Amino acid sequence: MSRFGQFARGVGRHIPAGAVRPLGRPAAVFFHGVEPATLDPNVQNNHHETADFIAIARRLKRDFDVLPLAAIDDVLKAPERHRRAVFLMSDDGYANTLTVAADILNEMRLPWTLFVSTHHIDTGERNPIFLIRLFVHHAPAGTYTAPHFPQSLTLGADREIAAEAAVWHLREMDMVKAQETVDWMTRQFDLKPLLERFASDAFLTWDQVRALKARGVEIGAHAHRHWPMNEHQSGATLLMQAARPKQRVEAEVGPCRFFSYPFGNKGDISRAAWHAVRDAGYDCAFTTLSGTLDACTNRFLLPRYGIEPRTPHISTLVSLLRAGNPRLRRWQSELA
Numbered sequence: 480m481s482r483f484g485q486f487a488r489g490v491g492r493h494i495p496a497g498a499v500r501p502l503g504r505p506a507a508v509f510f511h512g513v514e515p516a517t518l519d520p521n522v523q524n525n526h527h528e529t530a531d532f533i534a535i536a537r538r539l540k541r542d543f544d545v546l547p548l549a550a551i552d553d554v555l556k557a558p559e560r561h562r563r564a565v566f567l568m569s570d571d572g573y574a575n576t577l578t579v580a581a582d583i584l585n586e587m588r589l590p591w592t593l594f595v596s597t598h599h600i601d602t603g604e605r606n607p608i609f610l611i612r613l614f615v616h617h618a619p620a621g622t623y624t625a626p627h628f629p630q631s632l633t634l635g636a637d638r639e640i641a642a643e644a645a646v647w648h649l650r651e652m653d654m655v656k657a658q659e660t661v662d663w664m665t666r667q668f669d670l671k672p673l674l675e676r677f678a679s680d681a682f683l684t685w686d687q688v689r690a691l692k693a694r695g696v697e698i699g700a701h702a703h704r705h706w707p708m709n710e711h712q713s714g715a716t717l718l719m720q721a722a723r724p725k726q727r728v729e730a731e732v733g734p735c736r737f738f739s740y741p742f743g744n745k746g747d748i749s750r751a752a753w754h755a756v757r758d759a760g761y762d763c764a765f766t767t768l769s770g771t772l773d774a775c776t777n778r779f780l781l782p783r784y785g786i787e788p789r790t791p792h793i794s795t796l797v798s799l800l801r802a803g804n805p806r807l808r809r810w811q812s813e814l815a
Contacts, residue, residue: 494795503798504771505554505564507783508539509739512573513580514679521616521639522609523679525571531789533583539565540587542794547590548697548737551763551772558773565797567591568765568783570701570739572600574681577691585694593691594701594739594765597727599682606705607661608646609680613673614664615642626663627656650742654706654716685731692732699737700724700761707742708752721755736762739783743767750814753779770807771800777811 511525513532527535539545543565546554554561567584569576572595584591599606616638623632628648634641649657674681683691692698702708703723712720721738728735738756740748743766756764756779763778770782784800786793 494792494799502801503543503562504773504801505558505561505566506771506797506800507566507568507765507781508786508793508797509568509570509765509767509783510535510580510786511570512575512679513583514575515579517679518676519616521642522612522677524612525573525606525609526575526679527786527788529579529583532580535786535790535793536583536587536589538791538793539567539797540589543797545589545591548592548699551737554772555763555775555778558771564772568699568739569593570741571596571606571705572683572688572701573679574683574687575679577683577687581691581694581696590695590697592697592699592737593688594699594737595683595688595724595728596701596703596705596741597724598704600685600688601727603682603684605674605680605682607649607658608705609677610661610665611645611649612642613670613677614667615645617673618664618668623667625660627652627660650707650747651709651711653711653713654704657706658704688732697737698728698732698735699739700728700735701739702741703727705741707747708740708749708755709747710749710751712749712752714751714755717749717752717755718759721752721759721761725759725761738764738779740764740766743783745810748780748814753777753814768807768810769800769803771804774801774804774807775811776808777815780811780814782807 510527513529514526515529517523517526517528544563545565545567548566554564618634620634625632702720708717708720725735738761763781765781765783767785768782769784775781
């Protein structure tokens, strides 16, 4: 999380939503999955619990104009006329977006967009970050010599530091080598009981994606494999990550106009990456840098705010997002 994000989340708890409402500008926010209850926050760190998500959705409905993503062009052309506009999105494509989130949002009549990582929909293969964290937190204690790691991994009592280090090391690696490492991790012990225990991280099938589309959910692309599109990836990899998910979504569901970058922060997106997304034919693409949509100089590097699991002050935070615009503009300029 950026320093601004940490500051906003800290300060926002103490500011009434009404006090900052006049500061608001159009924005995009996103979540991942929604579970009735989570069993292990070290592994299930991509999921809101149902009660918390309902509270967030109610506040968004009460305090903002939650719009379908099809309205993005109108908002970008005249943001001053859409100061309370919010676009609600979900990343990855977890099965619980159909069984939990969709019912909640449908009942509240809130439009939303689902960005799917199509390799994981095609194969059912779990998110690689989930698998890394599963290995580090649940593999038997000991020392492991993983491929493409500069030194051995020692897993003992306190594993969160090791998990974060492993994730960051792999994020800064070529996707092919990183996948070899993840595959190695999954072979070190029997994962089946853990995969059954953490069914929250299973992905949708294409039939389930079509069911969401039939309920009015916009379906966009979240790359083919859930991996950063950064400077460590080859040009061929970036082209595949941008073009293939559009092809798969359109073959299975229908038009795919929108893209969101996996991870999506500074260091996760290169200049070549957004060029690949643009050239693949998307209308626009979303990052995970905070800011508001009136600050955009590049429609393929649009800002989004990630909603943390418990956010009773979501209305205040969204109204404060414009404070991130200077950082957003500098970054967009660096990648121009």
